[in-house]
Amino acid sequence: MSNSPLAEVLRSRGLRLTAQRQLVLEAVHSLGHATPDQVHARVAETAAGVNITTVYRALELLEELGLVTHAHLSHGAPTYHAVGEAQHVHLVCRRCGAILEVSSGVLNPLADTLTRDHGFLIDIGHVALFGLCAGCGGGDA
Incomplete structure (x- = not known):
C-alpha cells in the first residue's frame, strides 16, 4: 500500500x-458514482469502525488532491467519482435515477459561445443535465 499513487500524492503534501x-x-x-453515505456503506464492509465524518473528510482531501470530484446529481448529497482522463457530462433521469456519462464534447458549441460572448469557462466536471432517459420515455438514443 505504501507504493501506491495515493501514497505518493499524500507524501508530496506532507500527509x-x-x-x-x-x-x-x-x-x-469501485462504485463509479456514489454519495458519501454509499461510500461509507462500502467502506464499512471492510472496516466497520470507520465513521461517516471520516469518510467526508477523506472525500474532501481526495478532491483537494485532484483524485476524485463531485457533481450534484440529485437534490441530496453530492455524488463523487474518480477523476479520469476524459471529462464527461452527467445525464440524470428524473424518473429512474439512471446516470449516463457522455463526452464533454457535446457541450463544445455552448462552451465556445459562453466563452466568446461572456468570457465564461464551464467546469465540465460539475455539469449535470436532468431529464428522462430513453427507457423512461425520453426518446430514442
Whole structure:
C-alpha cells in the first residue's frame, strides 16, 4: 500500500496514507458514482469502525488532491467519482435515477459561445443535465 499513487500524492503534501483514505478511494473507484453515505456503506464492509465524518473528510482531501470530484446529481448529497482522463457530462433521469456519462464534447458549441460572448469557462466536471432517459420515455438514443 505504501507504493501506491495515493501514497505518493499524500507524501508530496506532507500527509500520510491511512487505511481509511485508501478504503474511501477504493470505494469511489469501485462504485463509479456514489454519495458519501454509499461510500461509507462500502467502506464499512471492510472496516466497520470507520465513521461517516471520516469518510467526508477523506472525500474532501481526495478532491483537494485532484483524485476524485463531485457533481450534484440529485437534490441530496453530492455524488463523487474518480477523476479520469476524459471529462464527461452527467445525464440524470428524473424518473429512474439512471446516470449516463457522455463526452464533454457535446457541450463544445455552448462552451465556445459562453466563452466568446461572456468570457465564461464551464467546469465540465460539475455539469449535470436532468431529464428522462430513453427507457423512461425520453426518446430514442
